[in-house]
Amino acid sequence: MEIYVHIPFCERKCNYCDFLSGPADENTKQIYTDALITEIKKRAQSLSRGNKVTSIYFGGGTPSVMTPAQLGAIYTAIGHEFVIDRDAEITIEVNPKSGRDKLHYLREIGFNRLSIGMQSSHKSELELLGRIHTYDDFAECFIDARDAGFKNISVDIMTAIPGQTEQMLSATINKVLDFSPEHISTYSLIIEKGTPFYERFGDIEGPVVGEETERKLYWMTVDMLKDKGYKHYEISNFAKPGFESRHNTGYWKRVHYLGVGLGASSCLPEKEFDARMRNTTDLATYVKDPLAQEEYNVLTKNEMIEETIYLGLRMMDGVDTDAFESKFGCTVRSLYGDTIDDLVAQGLVYEGAGSLSLSDLGIDYGNHVFAQFLK
Ligand code: SF4
Known part of the structure; x- marks a missing residue:
């Protein structure tokens, strides 16, 4: 943590x-x-x-x-x-x-x-x-x-x-x-x-x-x-x-973290899924009640999958597709095969043994690539 x-x-x-x-x-x-x-x-x-x-x-x-x-x-x-x-x-x-x-x-x-x-x-x-x-x-x-x-x-x-x-x-x-x-x-x-x-x-x-x-x-x-x-x-x-x-x-690999302080975000385990939460952004409220939160969302499995992909793609080593399979019990390709084929054909991502990563062109169009993995 x-x-x-x-x-x-x-x-x-x-x-x-x-x-x-x-x-x-x-x-x-x-x-x-x-x-x-x-x-x-x-x-x-x-x-x-x-x-x-x-x-x-x-x-x-x-x-x-x-x-x-x-x-x-x-x-x-x-x-x-x-x-x-x-x-x-x-x-x-x-x-x-x-x-x-x-x-x-x-x-x-x-x-x-x-x-x-x-x-x-x-x-x-x-x-x-x-x-x-x-x-x-x-x-x-x-x-x-x-x-x-x-x-x-x-x-x-x-x-x-x-x-x-x-x-x-x-x-x-x-x-x-x-x-x-x-x-x-x-x-x-x-x-x-x-x-x-x-x-x-x-x-x-x-x-x-x-x-x-x-x-x-x-x-x-x-x-x-x-x-x-x-x-x-x-x-x-x-x-x-x-x-x-x-x-x-x-953060990019989705390690759990506790954020403390005004407006700080956290990502912590909540039973089998993760919860993302955010402290109050109002200073007067915070000093009165330092546990006050303004957001608390338990993520769905699908949201965790999307985060794993678009945060992982920010790293030049890309998404570790073997670790993805161990964590979620399915392959990235089984979920996004057509999307990956399209992005590879456009020269925006590389699919290697055990990884999926951005190409140089993909870095220039990062937001477009990330959006393809959001359902
Ligand atoms: S005002 Fe913003 S950018 Fe400037 S030092 Fe403070 S946090 Fe950093």
Whole structure:
């Protein structure tokens, strides 16, 4: 089992962000910490004690805006209530202005993986995005993180930023590669409703830079990172051998996970099927009742099958069709033979011995391919 901890606070809201996050005062952060610890204790009581936790992920928001004492208290509560695997991957998302002392503290209490939201090395792009940091902040943060003992660091890069050229993106990528992080995530900017970018760029479908440019930037990124020895293991994720994100891989492989915190989602076993649930997204409701949920769906077998396929196809190794057969008692081909034949004929998927995966063309048309497996 994996655990996700949602910290919904940031220093300032970025111009493109529609995540459940925003600035908060110190009092609110402390009240939230107390509610989170209550939730962790109560959820642990209702779960089987035998489950070993293989990954813990503090995401947000920006978890590093919390004080060391608050992060330590949340981490300690998890350690008290759950059996954490000796080799567990324990990640925290940090902004590049987290500061040396906090990074040292995080490593000391047990975090062993950092995810740094760098996004771009260009001042103009960072300002456009509304980020609070500079490239120099990122560089200092990375050096401090290594100094604190982090041997597994992921860096986020944003692509398809309005006005971004291939030269600009390749400069950002090269500046990240200078630090040789173990993992790199790249995300194409999409304009979301309710954000300042939506007001500015309008209700456009797809990337602001246009589909063709977005694809060019994507494949340039893939080529540059593969060339430097990174494995392209998921549509948007790259890792040095052995450093694939366990948390994200678990999600794509449908490993059970408990999400705690405001709006956090979980996928947990419910008799023979799985249930997907989501905590309340209202902060006042959450601090009053940290077990309040706004969604609780027990999946049908068919829904679990669909999820297994479209999440599995995000991984470059694809869906493990042997594991699928063991789990569901039928083959992928017996359910989707005609669909697979059509997609193979169009060059969108490969069917190998024991796997079904996207081709390069299939990556470009990923959403279309995934939709074919939804009944
Ligand atoms: S730091 Fe991340 S979560 Fe916070 S506003 Fe910016 S993009 Fe959103």
